[in-house]
Amino acid sequence: MMRTAVLFVTTAALLAACSAGSEGGAEKAEVPPPPPLTETQKAAVFQALPAPWAGADLENGRRAAARCRSCHTFTPGGPNMTGPNLHGVFGRRAGGKDGYNYSPALKSAGFAWDGERLDHWLENPKQFLPGNKMSFAGVPDPTDRRDLVAWLMVETAPPPAG
Numbered sequence: 027m028m029r030t031a032v033l034f035v036t037t038a039a040l041l042a043a044c045s046a047g048s049e050g051g052a053e054k055a056e057v058p059p060p061p062p063l064t065e066t067q068k069a070a071v072f073q074a075l076p077a078p079w080a081g082a083d084l085e086n087g088r089r090a091a092a093r094c095r096s097c098h099t100f101t102p103g104g105p106n107m108t109g110p111n112l113h114g115v116f117g118r119r120a121g122g123k124d125g126y127n128y129s130p131a132l133k134s135a136g137f138a139w140d141g142e143r144l145d146h147w148l149e150n151p152k153q154f155l156p157g158n159k160m161s162f163a164g165v166p167d168p169t170d171r172r173d174l175v176a177w178l179m180v181e182t183a184p185p186p187a188g
């Protein structure tokens with residue numbers, strides 16, 4: 027008898043805690059992040075990449091991205107760290123990720139990121155946009171950059187429309 031009562035109370039308390047938790051979460055994240063792409067969806071994004079990123083070596087790109095991971099996350103809803111979360115960065119206004127405190131240089135850059143701009147930025151961030159606060163020397167090798175940008179295009183792609 028006693029044991030049943032205790033179990034019931036525990037279950038009720040757990041249920042209450044759960045629903046309180048999910049309400050709190052909904053308040054914080056105004057737009058819930060999209061689910062990550064499936065491997066099939068990623069393969070489709072890769073197939074559709076234009077030159078010079080078509081056919082890039084994604085494995086080499088993934089390895090090159092290790093140089094970014096101390097400051098950036100790539101997944102949907104991933105946290106901003108020293109640098110902003112980069113999910114959805116292609117097509118987004120430079121300095122446009124909500125909730126990240128950009129330098130004035132990046133905030134007023136006045137363009138949207140595409141493959142070519144990302145390539146130049148990663149070649150030499152300081153030179154590409156003087157006054158920005160990304161302390162990163164750059165990726166000097168053009169093939170590494172091509173593979174890295176292709177990997178970023180696949181990994182940070184938004185869910186397909188429809």
Ligand code: HEC
Nearest residue numbers: 093094097108109120121122128129132158159160161162
């Ligand atoms: C030492 C930390 C650090 C490393 C390493 C780093 N970044 Fe950054 N990144 C930053 C910071 C800080 C900013 C914001 C710069 C600003 O506001 O001026 C930034 C900004 C960016 C932006 C602009 C984002 C936007 O929303 O406009 C891109 C794209 C980017 N980084 C890509 C990369 C990639 C790709 C790598 C790896 C090759 C990399 N970064 C390595 C710190 C870093």
